[in-house]
Amino acid sequence: MNDGHPLATSTPSAGDEMSPADEKPDSPAARPGSQAAPDRAGGSDDTGNPHDGDEKSKPRGDNETESEDVPLSRRIQAEEQQRRLRAESLETLYGEDVRSSAGRDWIGDSSYRVSGGGSVYRADTIYLHDGAERSGVRIVRLEPDRASRLLRCLVVTDSQERLVKALDDEPVAFLYGSAESGWKTTAIAALLTWSKASGEEDRVPVAQLGLANDPARLAETDLETGLGYLIDASSSPWVRDPDHVVACLRELARARTCRIVILVTGEHRLAGVVDHLPPSAEEVFRKSLAHCLDDADAWRAYGLDEHAATVADLVAACTPGEAAYAAERVAEGLREGRPATEVLQEQPRFAERRLCDGLRDSTSMLSRCFLASGAVLHGLPEVTVSRAALELAALVRKAEDRKKDEGGIAVWEQLRDWMRDGGLSSPPSRAGDGQRVELRRGLAPAVLRLIWQELPVIRSPLYTWLKALGEAGARDDWQVRLKAAHAVGRLATCDFREIDREFLDPWSRDRRLLPKILAAWALEAAAADPQLLGKVHGQLQQWAASELAGQRLTAALAYGSQIGVDNIGQALRAFGAIALTATGDRLCDAVARSIADVYVTETAGRIVTELATWARDHENIGRRLTAALAFVRLLSVNRHNPERPSPADHPDRQELADLWLNALGWGLSRDTATRSQPPLTPEAWDLLTAWATRSPAQAGSRAVVEAVFSGMGSIPRLSRAGLLHLRLWRFHGRVTPEFCRHLTHLMKGS
Numbered sequence: 001m002n003d004g005h006p007l008a009t010s011t012p013s014a015g016d017e018m019s020p021a022d023e024k025p026d027s028p029a030a031r032p033g034s035q036a037a038p039d040r041a042g043g044s045d046d047t048g049n050p051h052d053g054d055e056k057s058k059p060r061g062d063n064e065t066e067s068e069d070v071p072l073s074r075r076i077q078a079e080e081q082q083r084r085l086r087a088e089s090l091e092t093l094y095g096e097d098v099r100s101s102a103g104r105d106w107i108g109d110s111s112y113r114v115s116g117g118g119s120v121y122r123a124d125t126i127y128l129h130d131g132a133e134r135s136g137v138r139i140v141r142l143e144p145d146r147a148s149r150l151l152r153c154l155v156v157t158d159s160q161e162r163l164v165k166a167l168d169d170e171p172v173a174f175l176y177g178s179a180e181s182g183w184k185t186t187a188i189a190a191l192l193t194w195s196k197a198s199g200e201e202d203r204v205p206v207a208q209l210g211l212a213n214d215p216a217r218l219a220e221t222d223l224e225t226g227l228g229y230l231i232d233a234s235s236s237p238w239v240r241d242p243d244h245v246v247a248c249l250r251e252l253a254r255a256r257t258c259r260i261v262i263l264v265t266g267e268h269r270l271a272g273v274v275d276h277l278p279p280s281a282e283e284v285f286r287k288s289l290a291h292c293l294d295d296a297d298a299w300r301a302y303g304l305d306e307h308a309a310t311v312a313d314l315v316a317a318c319t320p321g322e323a324a325y326a327a328e329r330v331a332e333g334l335r336e337g338r339p340a341t342e343v344l345q346e347q348p349r350f351a352e353r354r355l356c357d358g359l360r361d362s363t364s365m366l367s368r369c370f371l372a373s374g375a376v377l378h379g380l381p382e383v384t385v386s387r388a389a390l391e392l393a394a395l396v397r398k399a400e401d402r403k404k405d406e407g408g409i410a411v412w413e414q415l416r417d418w419m420r421d422g423g424l425s426s427p428p429s430r431a432g433d434g435q436r437v438e439l440r441r442g443l444a445p446a447v448l449r450l451i452w453q454e455l456p457v458i459r460s461p462l463y464t465w466l467k468a469l470g471e472a473g474a475r476d477d478w479q480v481r482l483k484a485a486h487a488v489g490r491l492a493t494c495d496f497r498e499i500d501r502e503f504l505d506p507w508s509r510d511r512r513l514l515p516k517i518l519a520a521w522a523l524e525a526a527a528a529d530p531q532l533l534g535k536v537h538g539q540l541q542q543w544a545a546s547e548l549a550g551q552r553l554t555a556a557l558a559y560g561s562q563i564g565v566d567n568i569g570q571a572l573r574a575f576g577a578i579a580l581t582a583t584g585d586r587l588c589d590a591v592a593r594s595i596a597d598v599y600v601t602e603t604a605g606r607i608v609t610e611l612a613t614w615a616r617d618h619e620n621i622g623r624r625l626t627a628a629l630a631f632v633r634l635l636s637v638n639r640h641n642p643e644r645p646s647p648a649d650h651p652d653r654q655e656l657a658d659l660w661l662n663a664l665g666w667g668l669s670r671d672t673a674t675r676s677q678p679p680l681t682p683e684a685w686d687l688l689t690a691w692a693t694r695s696p697a698q699a700g701s702r703a704v705v706e707a708v709f710s711g712m713g714s715i716p717r718l719s720r721a722g723l724l725h726l727r728l729w730r731f732h733g734r735v736t737p738e739f740c741r742h743l744t745h746l747m748k749g750s
Contacts, residue, residue, distance in 0.1 A: 072683045073636060076596075080640045083597060086482065086521070086561070090528050092378055093445065093486050138210030139224070147192060147204045152291045153324065154189050155279035163190040163261065163274045167228075170272075171253035172246060172260045177276030182284075182320035184230065186276055187261040191228030194259050206230070209260070218248065223256045234265045281315040281323035288324040292331035302334055310344050352446040368451075369393040372462070375447035376469070376487040380479060388469060388480075395461035445490055452494050463502050470518045485518040489525025496526070496535045508543060508554040513590075516550060520557035527563045536563065537570070544574040552578050553587060560594025568603045572610050575626070579614065582622035585629075585680055592629035599634055604645040608634070612655035615662035628666040628681045631659045635687045648691075648701055657707035664688065664708075664718055685725060692743075693734050709743040722747055 159175070166173040167190060177183035188206055195205040209229040223229070253260050264273065290298045298304075304311060315323040326347065333343030344350070366389065373389035452459065469484035492499040499522075507519035527536040540563070543555035556578045558564075564571030575591050582588050599607055611630055614623035631647070638646040650656055667684035670677045688708070695701040712718040723744070730740045 072632065073639070076633060076636050077640045079593065079596070080637065082478075085479070086524070089479075089482055089486050090525060093483075093490055093525060138208075139222075140208045140210070142188065142204045142206040142208075144204055147188075147206070149291065150185060150188060151192070153284070153287045154185070155283045155287055155320075156189075157186060157277055157279050159274060159276045160186045160190050160193075163187065164193045166272070166274055167191070167194045167259045167261070170250070171258065172250045172262065174262050174264050174273040175276050176264050176273045177278075178265060179234070180319045180321060181276060181278045183263060183276040183278075184232070185320070187230050187263060191230065191259060191261060195226070195228050208232075218252055220252055220255050223252055223258055225256050225258070227256075227258055229253075229258060229260045231260060231262045233262050278320055281318045281320065282312060284320045284323040285311060285315050285327045288327035289331055292328055293334065298331075302340055304340060307340055307344055314344065314347055314349055348446060352450065365396060366390075366393055368455075369396065371447060372451050375451075376466070377480065377483050380483070384480065388465075391468070392461065392465045395465055396458050399458065399461045445493075448487060448490050449494060452491055467503070471514065481514075481518065482521055485521035486525040488518075489522035489528075492522070492526040492535075493529050493532060496532060499526075500539065504539065508551045509548065510550070516554040516557055519554050520561070523558045524561040524563060527561075537567070540574065541570070544570075544577055549578075549581065549587075552581070553590060556591050556594050560597040564594065564598035565600055565603060568598065568606055571598055572606065576610070576614070576623065579623040579626035580620055582626065585625060588622055588626040589629050591626050592633055595626075595630040596633040596637055599637065599644065601645050604647075605650065608647055608650045608659070609652065609655060612652070612658050615658045624662055625666060625680065627659065628663040628684070631663045632681045632683045632687060636683070648698075648704075653700070653703050653707055656704045657711055660684070660688065660704065660708045661711045661715070661718065664712075664721070665715070668717055668721055685721070689725070689729065689734060692729060692739075696736065696739055706743070706746055710746040710749075713747045713749050719747060 163173055163175055163186065173190075175183055175187050177186075191206045192204070205226055206228045207224075207230070209231050249260055249262075252258070286299055289304075290296050293302075295301055314326055318326065326349075329347060330340075330343055333346070334340065369392040370386065370389040373385045373392060377385045377388055451462070466484050466488055470481050470488070472480045472484075488499060488503050492504075504519050504522060507515035507522075510516065523536050523539065526532045540555045540558055543551040543558075546552055546555075552574070555574045559567075559571035559574050571594075575595055578591050579588060582591070595607060595611070607630075611627040611634075614620075614627040615631075617623045634647050637644045647656060647659070663681050663684040666681040667679045669679050688705075691701050692705050695705045709722060712722040726740050726744055729735045730737055735743075
């Protein structure tokens with residue numbers, strides 16, 4: 001049983017199993033060539049029935065059974081809430097670490113990221129969500145506010161001055177450096193200096209140039225006149241033999257009066273390259289602090305001369321981005337009117353140092369276990385955190401093989417003793433609500449990392465404990481599982497291979513659905529660290545191509561997160577591979593939900609186009625069913641979250657019509673020789689009613705509805721259902737008699 005919360009219907013219980021097919025390579029029955037081709041409406045005969053195959057005899061856990069009885073609208077509402085809470089969990093788990101190291105936003109914000117005053121120095125990982133794309137060329141303009149912020153926080157270096165001189169002499173220049181060194185900030189500043197950043201208040205003449213193809217294939221029309229372009233070639237193979245490519249780029253840049261800065265790493269040493277020397281971390285801190293406090297004299301005004309040594313310690317060994325974000329944190333505390341000494345001492349670097357010292361002192365084992373439990377389950381009720389701490393303590397004691405008379409559990413230790421150190425607190429709550437355990441912002445990642453690094457003897461009990469939390473029974477809600485999985489992902493930053501061996505790989509191979517979800521959540525958390533992105537993508541690509549259907553499903557689930565938003569092409573390929581071989585509607589529904597999770601403004605067009613392609617794939621049931629299930633979700637999410645896009649905004653009306661026809665076909669029941677199959681997308685007809693009701697007043701919706709009814713004419717089952725709905729709409733006054741007659745004529749081809 002679940003706890004009655006609507007979100008519980010979205011997460012399977014520990015006992016829910018996937019099919020036996022998840023444990024072995026695809027059987028012939030799962031291959032597209034072995035499926036009978038159904039009619040266009042989306043049905044199937046028995047040999048290709050999506051209800052059969054690996055799902056037919058599967059035991060169903062309570063959660064999944066109840067989920068099937070919950071209306072789609074309620075499930076989507078719960079999933080939207082879960083989606084939001086997943087993002088909040090990651091933000092809390094990583095705290096300052098995410099934003100200080102991610103730096104993904106000098107152009108094009110990521111959906112889950114928050115920009116800060118020092119973001120210009122954290123521009124080493126860029127997500128391109130805006131701009132034009134044509135023939136494999138992606139151009140994203142630097143936004144005016146980002147340009148202004150960059151110039152206010154900029155620490156001019158010798159590298160920048162030499163790069164400006166190089167751009168005066170040549171249309172193409174190289175900057176040699178490394179990620180997280182502030183090299184992109186230096187390159188952008190040099191391009192702004194070259195262009196003088198004038199003449200256009202709303203458009204800055206600097207852009208990121210993303211190339212899907214060989215740069216030598218660039219056309220003159222791909223570049224805009226007078227722009228400064230930045231190309232990150234740090235991982236591009238063409239730089240190993242660049243002469244021809246560079247010659248082409250120089251010719252194009254001269255023809256368009258452009259300048260191009262190409263970023264290269266130590267693996268690609270080229271003649272005439274400018275070496276990037278990172279700016280002083282202390283200088284970056286000062287400039288960023290002045291910007292955040294909007295006070296050029298902030299250093300003196302807040303008396304920071306007295307704390308110069310503390311600041312130097314704070315930013316020692318910091319990258320420019322880390323120093324910039326440290327300034328943001330300090331500025332936030334100073335704006336609150338708190339003393340500079342207090343604000344500086346609470347910074348994560350110093351707090352982590354105190355935590356490390358605390359782990360070495362005589363703190364009781366229960367205190368340490370409570371600290372670990374609080375780091376994983378932060379924000380949850382104290383009862384849940386304390387119970388989990390005691391369970392971890394029991395595992396540690398078992399690992400230590402203590403005898404009962406050697407230091408039993410200290411039953412009289414007080415909660416306040418456990419929370420004395422480590423940044424734990426329990427804010428006041430209303431009567432009857434129970435206490436909640438909070439961990440000071442930014443400390444959760446430090447606690448988990450330090451416990452793993454400094455206390456190797458408890459790693460095995462820690463792994464056992466996290467696995468138990470991930471598969472918690474009915475007494476715990478799904479947030480315990482989520483936080484446990486996210487903690488596993490955070491531990492992957494310590495040793496990805498170890499965490500893969502202990503958690504990710506076993507979870508991906510498990511017959512049940514829940515472990516696959518846990519693996520997906522863990523990778524979602526691991527991917528929040530930009531230094532792990534390569535390993536995460538490598539893991540997902542391996543799973544997406546695996547012979548094991550369960551691992552392919554795990555990849556699809558993991559792509560249904562910010563990973564998929566940032567890499568929508570890879571995500572759609574993984575989704576398509578799963579749908580292509582799916583032999584059960586639950587696998588299709590899992591992929592459909594992942595597709596809905598990555599359906600945001602910047603991905604909407606590509607997703608709808610891909611789904612339309614699947615809807616027209618008459619040779620494969622799995623893809624058509626997945627397209628139908630996903631489409632009804634996309635039609636519904638905007639109702640629950642107005643910030644999500646609507647398919648109604650998609651410009652290709654024929655693609656929308658094809659998706660409607662496919663979804664409507666799956667929305668009808670179907671009688672076979674042995675039984676009647678219930679509809680899999682019954683909501684499609686209700687959603688079409690809503691579209692038809694408003695379509696007379698909206699030209700785009702009207703054209704799509706007309707195309708849908710015109711297409712129904714060639715599909716007998718849909719034609720009969722369409723005529724019935726037209727009569728009902730007219731009887732209930734949903735549409736005018738004239739519009740009903742018009743749609744009827746379209747359907748009959750008259």
